[in-house]
Structures are given as structure tokens and as C-alpha cells.
Amino acid sequence: MTWSEQSIARALATQFFNRKYLCVVPNCNWTGYECDLLAITENLRIIDVEIKISRSDLKADAKKDKWWRREHIGYWPTVTELRHHPRLDKLVEQRVYRRPRYKSTPKDWPSKVWKHYYALPKEIWTPELLDALPNQNSGILLLDQDSTCRAWEGIRVTCLRRATPNRDAKPISPAAAVDIARLASLRMWDAYRRLDAKEAA
Structure with a gap:
């Protein structure tokens, strides 16, 4: 299977987050830094997911500004x-x-984030990559293809390590949640427009 940010994000939204969280994709900058997948829980807390499809991409993440104060x-x-x-x-x-x-100085969590995860194909994961992560608070989600799996497109999501919650991360306001939902809605309609244009061509 050829992995992409979109296929991984869809699997996470429909499986790991169990369809109960609001998910915005792709590349949401609402927290001040780019999130590949931003999820809002029912109690208005933010989960930031970094999607990686190569080892080099994962190793480079520790240099991002989101991890430094x-x-x-x-x-x-x-x-x-x-x-x-x-x-x-x-x-x-x-x-x-x-x-x-x-x-x-290094940060333990990105700004405004309650939990942070890395999601990547299981086939590229090795235990040595743990040393490349910015800290030990981030959770790790591994995805692999399994034809016997009933989940979306036969993709299985396994949580290798749960994210440690940031106790200092405050819930966002209802108005902020609506603003993020508005962004998700606009992107959905834009995706429909691109699909219609592609079908008409």
C-alpha cells in the first residue's frame, strides 16, 4: 500500500478517535503551529497528531519551532x-x-495541546526511533493494512504508546470550537468543489 497523510488521517478519524471527536485535516494552524490532524474532544481539549510517512520525516520533527520555547x-x-x-x-x-x-529550551507539549501523537506506518517503525522523538510525552500510533480488518479500507490502527496528557492545557472556549468546526466545514465544501471539477474534466 502507498501511504499518504490523507489515508492515515481518515483511518485515525474513523477508528482511533471513534468518530466522536471533531477532526480537522489537513494542516490546521489553529494552535499557532501546523497540525497534520487536529482533534477536539467532547470536553473541548485539543489533540495534535503528527503524521509521518518516512523515518527521516519523523527524525526531523524535533527541530520544529513547536517543540522549542x-x-x-x-x-x-x-x-x-x-x-x-x-x-x-x-x-x-x-x-x-x-x-x-x-x-x-525544549517544550514537553506544543502550545494549547492536551495530548500529542505521532502516527506512522508500522512498516517503518523501529524501537530506535524513540530516541529521535522530542520527548516521552507523545503517543505513538502505528498503521498497517490487514485485509481481515473490518475497519476503514482494511487499515488497522494500533496504539503503541498512549500520550501523556498535559494537565496545564486548558479547554478551549465553545466559540473557538465553533470556529474550528467552521474551518472543517469550509474545507469539506472545498473538497466537494474540487471533486466536481475533476469529474467534469
Whole structure:
């Protein structure tokens, strides 16, 4: 089977989240950072799922801004840029600036997120990949194809590790939930429009 973000997201929405959570896909930026699949629970908490279809993609995730807190700690020494002035035949000051300094510390969860999961094909998973994850709070969902599975498209979702909940993550407001649902609705109608255009071609 050729895996894609869309096929994995559909399987998660219809199986792992049991059709009871509102799911928005693809690439929702509501939390301030991109989520491959954002789910809202019945008590208005956010679940962020990163979908990976390669080991290199999974290993690169730890470098994303969503996993780092940047704190301004001052400035680097002042830098003066000089350039040669042809008419005066000497160096003249062109620019003086100071670059800000930041301290980066790792986050245990992305902003606003109650639970975080990685979802990827079972065939690419190895235990060594645990060391590549940003932290040990993220859950791990593995997907494989099984013709005997009654689930959607014969895809089985297995939870290798449950996500640790972020106790500090506050529920979102009902108005925010409606805003996210509106986004999901608009994307659904846009998908229908693209389908109609494809069928008409």
C-alpha cells in the first residue's frame, strides 16, 4: 500500500478517535503551529497528531519551532559594517546593529495541546526511533493494512504508546470550537468543489 497523510488521517478519524471527536485535516494552524490532524474532544481539549510517512520525516520533527520555547536574553555585541567609499577612497560606516540573543529550551507539549501523537506506518517503525522523538510525552500510533480488518479500507490502527496528557492545557472556549468546526466545514465544501471539477474534466 502507498501511504499518504490523507489515508492515515481518515483511518485515525474513523477508528482511533471513534468518530466522536471533531477532526480537522489537513494542516490546521489553529494552535499557532501546523497540525497534520487536529482533534477536539467532547470536553473541548485539543489533540495534535503528527503524521509521518518516512523515518527521516519523523527524525526531523524535533527541530520544529513547536517543540522549542525561545526566551529573549539580551543582545550580541554591536556590529559596525563598513564599506569602501570610492570617491573618498576610505572606509565609511554603512550600518550599526545588534542582533538579539535567545535561549531555546525544549517544550514537553506544543502550545494549547492536551495530548500529542505521532502516527506512522508500522512498516517503518523501529524501537530506535524513540530516541529521535522530542520527548516521552507523545503517543505513538502505528498503521498497517490487514485485509481481515473490518475497519476503514482494511487499515488497522494500533496504539503503541498512549500520550501523556498535559494537565496545564486548558479547554478551549465553545466559540473557538465553533470556529474550528467552521474551518472543517469550509474545507469539506472545498473538497466537494474540487471533486466536481475533476469529474467534469
